[in-house]
Amino acid sequence: MSTTHPQESLLHRSRHGDADAFGALVRQHAGRAIGTASLMLGSYDDGLDASQEAFARAWRRIDSFRGTGSFYAWFAAILRNVCIDRIRRRKRRTHASLDEVHPIADHADGPAALADRSEQAERLWRAICELSPPHRDIIVLSHFQELSYRQIAELLEIPIGTVMSRLHAARKALRDKLAGGQA
């Protein structure tokens, strides 16, 4: 959806309590937010719900956004924490192993969130869902949230060198899954 409002103006109005302006921001970023949350949680419905909760939290905390960076980079941190909270709650409720709390997205869930429904996109989606939680997390942050190494380092509270090595390991694991036909 195209927007006729510059992002800075929407942010300024949102900080002054303009719900319509915040609604316009939500509309701009909803697709990416739903998609990344679906990848994190392995389900489109969960992703939809979690991303709505994240936007609601962002609105309540809009005053803490200083406006020095991109709104989406700030929001991505909130979205990630909402997803992690939900994964932890699942873990407490089911006492499942860490891998078990990341169910593989089924066919109905995954491609529904993708613009490109090709076979390759489906294989990639399923392979990402099968990655270990730390690997999937960093792939999502880098490729789908489009954060820089510095932003990821700040978010995960790890050195930039660790971001690079973890992302490298994650990409190699993803490549191996695709090459091995496990995806």
Place this chain on the structure above:
Amino acid sequence: MSCETIQPLITGYLDGELSADQQTELDAHLAQCEQCRRDLEELRQLKDNLAGMSFREPGDEELDRYWQGVYNRLERGTGWVLLSIGAICLLSFGAFMLVERVVRDPDVAWIVKIGVTALIIGAVVLFVSLLRERLAVRKTDRYAKEIKR
């Protein structure tokens, strides 16, 4: 340098995140390591595939419903806050009245007076403890953290 040490630099190179020194190290290694050159090409291909994988943008009707869902959560949040404030006020007043009447009433047995007083004090201590915990969590809340672009 060994392949194991140099390998993460391949990813840094693909993302344009290497310093000049790291780039020099990687170039020198790639010039004499076929395996790492192969990895570089495979990871470049993977990155291109990932870059081509975009999320579907919801239609206008979907976005309307989506925003309504967000707005409903905001409304409910405000409702819960008001409900909580009202409940705290009424419960506090009720507890105060109860303690005052029971303690002043000479017909009430002392054991009942002690029981009611302990119950109220216990409830207050628990409430203050929970409130303090919530405030401490809020101070270190990662949701409030803003990352720079």
